[in-house]
Every structure is written in structure tokens, then in C-alpha cells.
Amino acid sequence: MKIAIHHRKGSFSDRWIEYLEGRNIPYIILNAFDNNIIRQIKENNVSHFMWHFDQNYFEDMLHARTLFRAISQIGVKTFPNEDAYWHFDDKVAQKYLLEALGVPLVKSDVFYHKKEADEYIESTSFPKVFKLKGGAGSINVKLIKTKDQARKIVKQAFGRGFEAFDSWTVFTDTIERFWRQKTLHNFLRVLKWGFKGIFVDKQYKVFPKQRNYVYFQEFIPNLTYDIRLIVIGDKCYYLKRNTRDNDFRASGSGILEFVPGNFNIQAIKIAFKIADQLNMGCVAYDFVFNTDNEPLIVEISYGFQPYVYDQCTGFYDASLNWHESKVNLENEMIHNFLKQ
Ligand SMILES: Nc1ncnc2c1ncn2[C@@H]1O[C@H](COP(=O)(O)OP(=O)(O)O)[C@@H](O)[C@H]1O
Ligand SMILES: [Mg+2]
Secondary structure, three states: OOEEEEOOOOOOHHHHHHHHHHOOOOEEEOOOOOOOHHHHHHHOOOOEEEEOOOOOOHHHHHHHHHHHHHHHOOOOEEEOOHHHHOOOOOHHHHHHHHHHOOOOEOOEEEEOOHHHHHHHHHHOOOOEEEEOOOOOOOOOEEEEOOHHHHHHHHHHHOOOOEOOOOHHHHHHHHHHHHHHOOOHHHHHHHHHHHHHHHOOOHHHHOOOOEOOOEEEEEOOOOOOEEEEEEEEOOEEEEEEEEOOOOOOOOOOOOOEEOOOOOOOOHHHHHHHHHHHHHOOOEEEEEEEEOOOOOEEEEEEEOOOOOOHHHHOOEEEOOOOOEEEOOOOHHHHHHHHHHOO
16 A cells, blocks of 8 residues: 655645554655656555645646546545545535435525526525535525525626635625634634735635526525534534524534534434445535424535534444544544545
């Protein structure tokens, strides 16, 4: 076995490297962006390649999946695997995947032509939730209250399109978060996003505009939180995210609870069952609960922010028993990946 890692400080790879060093397992660091990366992979007899590629980096999204797909053709195992990455940061792709698997998901409607979208708007009811395919922390998720608002959205979707990454929204959201929780961490975030939003923003400006499709989702009313469940191997981790003040959106609020409270445990059962079908190695689900308290999936992802989940207080096993323990998700990922 020869393990290669594409390393970026502050990503999952920090801990993957710690894991390998701690166990004296040989590995090499490779730069996936090198022009001769294939030659390097072959010369080093790489059998396992890990890269925490990130939706905030356009070059990652441009390159990682095709590189991984190419090297899987010569038997290299990749983390994430193809089942995990083909729909990464793509809520539209996930709609079809989850519908195909017959999974309980929030009803989602996607249109690729203005005519069909216009007809839909006249025949459906509002409010609905409008989303772009990509994005995290709720930045590309909006409540559309009326037909009129929806008509404007459709016009824009099939006209000038939407910024894939609206740094102004991120900046104002960060300020709101700072007023709520006046911590040094949040203050630094304000500086960082203010700077990125106003002065730099090169990292994000390169993303192409989102256009020529429109995605609406049924609005689940009266939610005060969603839950993020992460299944890796035979463990399921739990995080509750409360919504922002006067806002239906939980993701990105930073108002987190790690001790499982009262919630419909069926969600854990569904998470394990679908994890088998999805075959992603690591899958994070966002679940909401409808007015009958049924768990419904909003989105899935192999990747997420590192370090946050260190605060998790344990995990569920497949028999739905809770085990208190220290949590290091990156260790679980690499441990399970190297078993293959
Ligand atoms: N259909 C919906 N009905 C009600 N609330 C929703 C719905 N979809 C998303 N939300 C809320 O908005 C948040 C962000 O939505 P999500 O699709 O997970 O986008 P992101 O990728 O930005 O996390 C969720 O955390 C949830 O609180
Ligand atoms: Mg989400």
C-alpha cells in the first residue's frame, strides 16, 4: 500500500498526516496540480490518494474529480471515491440521486427551460425555498414568498444569472453573527470576510455565473433547527444547528448543540440505511423535520468544515445506541479508507 495526500493546511489532511505519522505508516505528499501528476503517481506506485477538495476553491472543483476519475481507471483508490464526489456541492444532482434511491427528501423541483419554470410558478403555491446548486452556510438559500418574487428569480435565472458566491451576503451574515456572539473568533471572521468581500475576492470571482436552471424546494415551516448527521463506517455523529434570529436557515448560523436532544431517532436509522446505498465512505446529511415530525433530507456531502466536529460528544451505532466518546472525524475517515 502506498498512500499519497494532497495537503492543504486547515483541511482534513492536517489530521490525516497526524494519523499516518502517529502510526509510522509511510506516505507521500503530492501536489495534484502538477502537470506530471500521473507520472508521479505511477513512479511512486500510489495505491491510495486522499484529497480534501473544497467547494470554495474553483481550481479544486475544476480538477479533483477528473484526476480522481482518471486514476481510478488504473486501480488507485481515492478519498473521496466517485460515489462521493460526482454530486459534491451539487444539490441538483443530489435531487436525482436521492429520488432514484427512494430516500425521504424535501420535495425539490428543477427546470432547465424558462417556459417550464414559468408554467410551474403559475401552477404551484408559495412560499418555496430557492437555491443554487452549490454553496454552503445558507448563502445561496432564499425564501421566496410570492409568485411575483418567483417570476423575478426565473427571469434572472434565464437571463443574467446569479453570482455563485455572493461575498456581500457572507459579509453581512458574518456581521450579524458577530453582534449575536461577540467572540474574538467572530470578530476575526468579520475582518476576514470584510477584506475578502470588499478588496480581494479573487478566489470567488472566478466561479462562473449560475444560470439556465432554476431550483425550488418545498418550504418546511416553523423550523428552529436542522440536524447534521455524519456517517463514517459504523458510526453516526450528531450536530444540531439552530436557526438565526428571525430566519428559517440554520446552516452557517454558528449556534450549535452537540449533545443529542429530543429528536425523531428515525433520522439515524435512515442515515445508516442510505449510507450503505450511497457508498460514500463519509456522508454528512442535513435533516429537517416536517410538521408530522418525519425526518427529510435536505442535502448530502462528503466534505465539511474541519475541527467543528471535535466538539461532538459521541456517536450512535447502527442499533441506535449512543456512545459517549472523543470525536476525531478525520481519523475515522482515514481509518476506514485504508481498510479497503
Ligand atoms: N426546504 C426547506 N425548508 C425549510 N428550511 C430549509 C429548507 N431547505 C433548507 N432549509 C434551511 O436552510 C439551511 C440551508 O440550506 P441547505 O440546503 O442545507 O444549504 P447550504 O448548502 O447552504 O447548507 C438549512 O440548514 C435549513 O435550516
Ligand atoms: Mg446545508
